[in-house]
Amino acid sequence: MSVKEKEKGPRWGMVADVDRCTGCKACVLACRSENNVPVVGEQEVNRGRILDWIHVDRFWKGEYPDVTAEFIPMLCQHCEKAPCESVCPVYASHHSHDGLNAQIYNRCVGTRFCANNCPYHVRVFNFFSPRWPQPLEQQLNPDVTARDTGVMEKCTFCVQRIRRAELDARLRGKPLRDGELRPACVQSCPTSALVFGDFHDPHSAVSKTARSPRAVRVLEDLGTEPRIVYLKADRRKEII
Amino acid sequence: MSFKAPDLSIKQIYDEVMTTVLGPRPKMATLLLMIILAAIVLHGVFQFFRQSFVGLGVTGLTMPVYWGIYIATFVFWIGVAHAGALISAILRITGAEWKSSITRIAEVITLFTLPAAASFPFIHMGRPGLFYYLIPYPNNRLIWPNFKSPLMWDFFAISTYFIGSVLFLYVTLIPDLGTARPNMKGWRKTLYTILSFGWRGTAEEWKRVKEAAALFSVLILPVVISVHTIVSWDFAMQLVPGWHSEVFGPYFFVGALYSGVAAVFTVMTLLKWRCGFKDLITPIHYDMLGRVFLALGLAWAYLFFNDFLPGYYSNEPDKMAYFRYLAFSHPYSVLFWLMFLTNFVLPIACLSFKGFRMSTVPMFLLSIGVNVGMYIERVLIVFCGTQVYNPLARNVTVYVPSFTEISIVAATFAGVTLGYMLFIRAFPILPIWELAETKIRQTVREIAGKKVYYFKSGE
Amino acid sequence: MGRICAEFAEPDEALAAHRALLDEGIPSQDIEIRSPCPLPEEAIPPHRSHPMRMRNWVRFFWICGAIGGFALAAGSQLDFKIFTGGHPLVSLPIDVIIVYECAMLTGLITTLTFFFIETRRYRKMCPPREEDLPVAEGHVALVVESEEAERAAGILRQRGARSVATLAFLVLFLLAFPGCTVRMRTQPVIKSTAREGVAQPRGTVTMPGLDERKHLYGTVLGYAIPEQVRELDKKDVIVPTAVMRMKNPVPYSARSVQRGREIFGELCVLCHGVKGKGDGPVADEFQPIPADLTDPVTQQKVDGELFWRITIGPSSMPSFYDRLTAEDRFHLVNFIRSLTRK
């Protein structure tokens, strides 16, 4: 994507403060209900087919008895040079004009190429048709397509909220304010470990926090340019 | 020993080749085998439909392993399909006279294995009904497929290769269909009339068919190289440590030719036993093709080593983890060393002896061994690439193919066999005109009391 | 003009007979050799020599295919500008692969096409006949078509006369793309998000839906039982005293009148007419006829009563309690006032 193209609109991004994350997984649940992420059941999870768009990885630090857990919320990193995008034969996975790593479910034919090529392993596949027992189907979010079997899915930064907020702002005639727009996970985080905003705006909360000396990106040396910045005091540790 | 054309008149060649087509009705055992094969195919089709309605959950695929035995079998079949191009194109270009007994055998292998291979991407898809999204045609959605995806390259390469090899097979089949047409009865007559396209066998037509065959050979050879390179790029373009390797292109290509030649040996031997081409398929053919086989085996071993050495030498952690997983972890180490035995140790040891190369039964067993080894190689590459432990992936289980997957894979094996059996009943499996031409072009000269056979150049 | 065909078991015999015919003075153009395998070219003088241009055509179309492939790859990427993986829109190293495969495919197809064209150039498109045959059982045949066929037949052993044919090439497979319009509609997506999929409680009628409710289009009542609705649709206008006393909370202003005019244009104009005279396009259907809003009888009513009338709808007028917010109804009141004020 050329520099000119980048200048146009907002570049949505997120800052995740690992030191503030308590591993409560409120974000996981919020994401599940916002985005119609199905529950696959115990048996399937045991087989490794868990469906979640955001999960909290736990790493143990130190030797017994001085053990502490470290929690890292992992979600789609919305890479600037995403490896998953190029390999999709039908553009189901592609870069949207505002830099989101978009996933178009109805276009997806289910080759699972993108899932192999994602170094963060955050893309999940619908192995079965999700079932919504009778009253539960009423809680589905009508703004999000319910995915059927054979489709890849992943975190979209709650693109439905972004688009609706953009539309509202346009009809209102005023631009979006920073912090007005929040994905479900950010909205539900009790410790405010997650911050969402526009990286293109130097005064936004994300831009300011991303300049912190604690800032680090996951697997940065792969050259994928992820758009999620993690804040971590001890930067030399395992993954990050 | 120089090559000598079979000691038969054109009429005798014709009769011997046409025995499979015009000969007696197949025996009960053959019919029974066909019925069993058809049943396996139908079961596979049923399982495929079940899979596409229920979802890919019926397979054994789990989270880090998104590509399973379907892709492994796809790569294997593509590899076997390279037999046709190798024998017909390379040998035709180099003017190897002994090729004429083998060309069509090899081309027909391509004819059936390539569709078997091409079906796997669709079987593997989550939503196979939407495969037309991959076809670049002007549509009412105004959106095109992504030409940056290796799968699109695959789509182009495989369809080019399939069209090319079918046309190649067809062009070289036309003269034989024309020659055999007057003797045909019933549905075969109709078929031959339509397919032979009014072939008469005049000198003009012969000139053109040879020209077309020469052009096809030159055009299809680079296509064939590109096909398996592109298939290897499916893996090599990815950020998976075991797959992201620059040597994968030639490595896959040589491996493909290796398994292709092995498949030719298997089919050749079966034809020799079952159809009685005793005079047309001789130990000399085994010897000649065996030399090619040996060379390919050595080349494969070299590239295999080349894939492994840089990672080992530089202690690249990702690569080393992958190789350690391959060679020493429980479920895969057995397969790995079996592959090493059947693909490298046994062929290299045996094929360097002429006596071994010329004997039918050992070569048959060896060819099957190499094909099993090559299949295992594909399986290891596909499975282990993503299965190997990665801290970001949530590995829970080891991927094991489910019954559905195995029955669909078995269905393609049965389908290829069945297709080949039916083809033999319908069309001449050896090229009559090429055999006859070899015979005509052969000249005998006595030098120092010994008969020397040589061939006037074709063109 | 006679035609004869003689068969020989071995190519050598046929070539010898061919030479004998030439020696007897039969021109070589009249003799056609039909063989089951290519015979050495130097042994046969040309029957009818047509230049063979297959190779050049393949070269030409190979280049065309390459250009076409590039046009397909680059053109389609420019048509719908979708960026992926940080690559530029048209990236040459990647497109070269498509270009290469397209060129090769065109080359291969051209070879077959020109093979057919060149072998079939001088024949009519007519049904294949018994005569359009090479000779059976791998024999070699000489077909002589000449004035002196009889004499040639004498030289050779005599056989019957024969002729030629070909078939039309069926390219129907191009039509095999089934209609893609329908596939998109019936794509398997769970219908739970569908409007009509949401079950409606028994005995109720639909009310403004989720989106409308969200955007404050009316009082949120949810599902209403018809009796309740009908009660609200009282035809006897008994204006509550509280409402009668109510002052207009929306001050009279140009903006308020403008907003009122908009709503009036959408909902009221069809009965009350553009000028509020009660002469809209459907006014004649209503009995009693719609009120003339400019009439002093209407204008003398207090704001609260006008508001209430709009809310519940007196006599034949529909009620707007669920269609308009209270604020909008007061805008309307202001608009009605403006009809006579100016």
Place this chain on the structure above:
Amino acid sequence: MEAPEEILWKRIKITALGLFCFLVVFSFFLPMWLARVKAQPIAFSHARHAGVRQISCVFCHTGVLKGDMAGVPSVKDCMQCHQVVRPDSPEVQKIQEHWDKGTPIEWFKVYNLPQHVHFSHRAHVSKGIECKTCHGDLTHMDVVRREVDLNMGKCVSCHRENKAPDDCTICHR
């Protein structure tokens, strides 16, 4: 007496023709049949309401300006006027029946977008896109036909003409 080769030729021609017809049916008529417009439960005439009587679209399709859905008027909305207007007409009697029983009218949705397409009437109407751009000129239609084929190409080309964003996530989420 025809020669056997000519009979063969004839058969080939018949087969080809049959194949052609088959393909035409399956690629053209079958989709058309699947996408056909079914009959409405009540003979509502847009020509009468929106054409002759010039009732604005918003009067009945209330959601157009405010929400994503345009909405189909409820039985109550119909009855608001038709309690007074032509209550004796047989079609209005049908509405009356629904009203008395308290059952909704099951209209057949003519312009039906797939579930995975998110379309907002509000966004389009507020930008001045007229109803007939997508729904055809309803003021002359007694029975609503699908006059405009709403496929993705139609959406995309209109978006491009009007310089609207043609990003995939605008419609597919």
